[in-house]
Amino acid sequence: xxxxxxxxxxxxxxxxxxxxxxxxxxxxxxxxxxxxxxxxxxxxxxxxxxxxxxxxxxxxxxxxxxxxxxxxxxxxxxxxxxxxxxxxxxxxxxxxxxxxxxxxxxxxxxxxxxxxxxxxxxx
Amino acid sequence: xxxxxxxxxxxxxxxxxxxxxxxxxxxxxxxxxxxxxxxxxxxxxxxxxxxxxxxxxxxxxxxxxxxxxxxxxxxxxxxxxxxxxxxxxxxxxxxxxxxxxxxxxxxxxxxxxxxxxxxxxxxxxxxxxxxxxxxxxxxxxxxxxxxxxxxxxxxxxxxxxxxxxxxxxxxxxxxxxxxxxxxxxxxxxxxxxxxxxxxxxxxxxxxxxxxxxxxxxxxxxxxxxxxxx
Numbered sequence: 001x002x003x004x005x006x007x008x009x010x011x012x013x014x015x016x017x018x019x020x021x022x023x024x025x026x027x028x029x030x031x032x033x034x035x036x037x038x039x040x041x042x043x044x045x046x047x048x049x050x051x052x053x054x055x056x057x058x059x060x061x062x063x064x065x066x067x068x069x070x071x072x073x074x075x076x077x078x079x080x081x082x083x084x085x086x087x088x089x090x091x092x093x094x095x096x097x098x099x100x101x102x103x104x105x106x107x108x109x110x111x112x113x114x115x116x117x118x119x120x121x122x123x
Numbered sequence: 124x125x126x127x128x129x130x131x132x133x134x135x136x137x138x139x140x141x142x143x144x145x146x147x148x149x150x151x152x153x154x155x156x157x158x159x160x161x162x163x164x165x166x167x168x169x170x171x172x173x174x175x176x177x178x179x180x181x182x183x184x185x186x187x188x189x190x191x192x193x194x195x196x197x198x199x200x201x202x203x204x205x206x207x208x209x210x211x212x213x214x215x216x217x218x219x220x221x222x223x224x225x226x227x228x229x230x231x232x233x234x235x236x237x238x239x240x241x242x243x244x245x246x247x248x249x250x251x252x253x254x255x256x257x258x259x260x261x262x263x264x265x266x267x268x269x270x271x272x273x274x275x276x277x278x279x280x281x282x283x284x285x286x287x288x289x290x291x292x293x294x295x296x297x298x299x300x301x302x303x304x305x306x307x308x309x310x311x312x313x314x315x316x317x318x319x320x321x322x323x324x325x326x327x328x329x330x331x332x333x334x335x336x337x338x339x340x341x342x343x344x345x346x347x348x349x350x351x352x
Contacts, residue, residue: 002215002247006133013135017127024125031133038250038276039133085275086308095311105134105250110127 003039006105007047014110015056024113026060034104035069036085057110069102137251140219144226144254148237151230154337155237157253159277160261161270162243165287167195168320169261169329170240174202176330177236181337184234186225188217188242195240205232216247219254226254236337245274257336259329263288264295268302271309278309283316283332290319 014029029048033041041064048062069082073089079100080090089097132138148155158166170185177183185206187196196208207225209217217239229237239255241248260281262270265288271278278284284306286299303315314332318325 002250005214009136010133013129013131017129021125021127023127027124036276036279038246084308085272087279087311088308105132107129107131107133109129112125112127114125 003043004047006039007044007051010107011051011055011057013107017110018056022115024115026057026110026112028061028063028111029057030063030108032065032067032104032106032108034067034102036102037105039105067101067104070100071097072100073097137219140223141252141254144219144223147226147230148254152341153235153237154340155255157239157241157255157258159241159248159258160243161245161266164261164263165320166240166261167198170199172320172323172326173329174204177333181235182233183236183238184229185238185240186222187240190242211242215242215244216251217241217253218251222253245277249277249280256340257282259283259285261285261287264292264297268298271305275309278306281313283314285329286315286317288319289317289324290321
């Protein structure tokens with residue numbers, strides 16, 4: 001349920017960025033969510049849809065880019081995917097692995113029309 | 124099309140306040156522990172047993188998180204320790220902002236050790252850093268041994284797994300070996316201690332683990348005299 005708070009923060013940050021940059025209609029917000037991040041993309045999308053009305057990102061689409069879970073091995077240096085949350089090196093089996101992908105919870109970018117485009121666009 | 128680069132963490136505000144909390148605690152060398160579990164696993168019962176042991180050496184304060192009510196805070200206040208109750212008002216976890224004032228008060232008080240008792244939940248608390256040094260999680264044997272596979276983030280985050288309600292083990296199908304193996308798949312380095320808050324089994328071991336962590340933070344062994352400043 002914390003997705004509601006995260007969606008609120010997303011909109012707040014988006015509005016701050018949009019205030020600083022001249023822009024037309026906001027089309028898309030891109031977020032990157034790792035496989036092992038404690039946020040559910042569907043819940044986040046639902047919360048975003050509920051909260052966006054009347055804000056600077058009203059009508060924009062939330063796009064979620066998923067990142068698979070991956071580790072890098074301290075022993076052999078290889079980067080391998082993690083299956084079933086078993087944290088072992090996929091190459092040499094060592095336990096000394098660090099997560100290098102799959103924990104992301106990032107607001108990447110905003111796509112908006114150019115300001116001129118917006119001025120000319122019919123309502 | 125106009126692309127605005129944002130590149131910020133979705134929990135950036137929580138992480139920034141958690142970093143402030145951590146820095147405040149560091150100014151006085153206060154060790155902070157975040158205790159997490161599903162509802163009813165025995166967090167408060169563990170603290171009722173554990174904190175008196177820690178309190179023989181350290182001045183301990185507690186920040187108690189619950190959705191509503193103060194039942195747990197009242198139980199812990201009977202130990203004679205300062206307890207601050209935070210009601211999250213429906214939120215499923217403590218976050219760094221909610222505990223910020225409490226941390227501030229602790230830093231300006233006499234305490235050496237701060238314990239956060241989080242809201243009972245295996246999902247959301249795992250993602251919210253409070254500024255603690257260590258995270259401990261309880262798994263009670265009545266919950267089932269499959270939990271590490273179902274809630275991997277929590278098991279990955281915790282430095283210590285407390286397997287609680289061991290006195291009930293015979294009444295359950297809980298397989299300790301399977302649970303420990305599953306926890307170590309998710310987190311190979313996780314420490315595991317078996318406890319019963321009814322019989323007192325394992326509580327001294329948990330206290331010893333915490334003592335080692337406090338000593339590691341302070342960069343020296345725990346002092347022999349109680350509550351030495």
